[in-house]
Amino acid sequence: MPTPARLHVAHALHEVFGEGGRVPDIWDRDLGEDAQLALALLGLCLRRWGRLQAWVKPKLKDPDRGVPLGTRVALAMGLVQLAWLPGVSDHAAVNESVDLAADRDLGFPPHKGLVNALLRRAAKDRPALAVELDALPAALDRSPAAERALVAALAPHHAEGELEALWARLQQPPRPDFFLLKGEAPEGLLPVPELPGCLALAEGAPFPRPWLESAGGMVQDRSSQALLAYAWDRTVTRILDACAAPGGKTTTLALRHPGATLTALEVHPRRAARLRQTLEQRGLEARVIQADAAEWLEGNECTFDLILLDAPCSGSGTLQKHPEWPWLRHDDLPRLVGLQRRLLQAATDRLASGGLLVYAVCSWLPEECGAHREWLTQARPDLHPAAVWPAALGTAGDTEGNTTAHFRPHPMRWEGEGFQGFAVCRA
Ligand SMILES: C[S@@+](CC[C@H](N)C(=O)[O-])C[C@H]1O[C@@H](n2cnc3c(N)ncnc32)[C@H](O)[C@@H]1O
Incomplete structure (x- = not known):
């Protein structure tokens, strides 16, 4: 049985890729310490979805046949953990994904063997897997809607390479900004010089939850x-x-x-x-x-x-x-x-x-x-x-x-x- 963190991620991926719906706001509630892993896993699956699917496709017996969403989710989650989450062991990345593939609702049980074989092979050289995935064109991760948003963002026209550079920036997990409501800013928050009251989280600083709860400041982009x-x-x-x-x-x-x-x-x-x-x-x-x-x-x-x-x-x-x-x-x-x-x-x-x-x-x-x-x-x-x-x-x-x-x-x-x-x- 996959851990609750992986089940939550699989549910969120089904909501997005199955229904075209949003990741619910409180999707990671009750995950405790595993929330960090779940957040990283979900973010990477969403941000690299196109490349992950493109990596799998040529390895299938019949690449032109549609692959059920349950199989794609289990493979994407396994590949992300092997390629970019070095803290996750081979065993956890592979076995939990195979268990997920075996789940009737979230996976596709007939493809349990396929998921096992592909992930075991990938686990033999994790750095090489990361290099191979990173080398695929970043444009694969963009839907037509994303492409349109980028072109609009850079309108009326953009220089060569600007669209790729913007996309690359937007693929980095965001860093929150804060607004000072009263008193002094806590340690770890740095003033943004051009905007009075605006504070940015310093590299490595903890998220200032107690300060926000005491209404000393608020999160505001x-x-x-x-x-x-x-x-x-x-x-x-x-x-x-x-x-x-x-x-x-x-x-x-x-x-x-x-x-x-x-x-x-x-x-x-x-x-x-x-x-x-x-x-x-x-x-x-x-x-x-x-x-x-x-x-x-x-x-x-x-x-x-x-x-x-x-x-x-x-x-x-x-x-x-x-x-x-x-x-x-x-x-x-x-x-x-x-x-x-x-x-x-x-x-x-x-x-x-x-x-x-x-x-x-x-x-x-x-x-x-x-x-x-x-x-x-x-x-x-x-x-x-x-x-x-x-x-x-x-x-x-x-x-x-x-x-x-x-x-x-x-x-x-x-x-x-x-x-x-x-x-x-x-x-
Ligand atoms: C962009 S958000 C506003 C964010 C807010 N100004 C802030 O800075 O915290 C838009 C809000 O409008 C609300 N909304 C949507 N349709 C509305 C309507 N017809 N009348 C009033 N509010 C509406 C949404 O529920 C949402 O809370």
């Missing part, structure tokens, strides 16, 4: 921090955070504009409850309303001086943190783009005269940001671009002197997640 460092000196008394959970940006808004009243909308009941809890834990006040933001805004007359619309999106910019992203179904994109447009329309209708609206998505895809911005330019002559970010966070050719109204840090010069946004001001 540097792209989100840079987005919220907009330059805006007009009076802000009424703020709307239209899509607020889990509340990272609501927290920053509350701290940046302490005298203002803050309304935070969130459609999902459980996420709205988490948002309330987060704000309470941090001692911050906001009116949290569980509602569809478009419906709520369409049914209310109130206006706001500052609106943040951090819209639900494809998440293409987060593929470093979510290595399953390339393999998701992605059939939801048209619905998301429609929802973003509706939210944007409803939000701009509630922007007070002289007010600022910041729209953002953690995605590189043009239909999730640039297309909305163009539509707004045509549809709403009362709204004007507001150049509230340093030009370095925008795209060349889309800046006004030292500033830009289009937030789009270049992925080759910026270590944060892929983010796009724009700011408009109402006349």
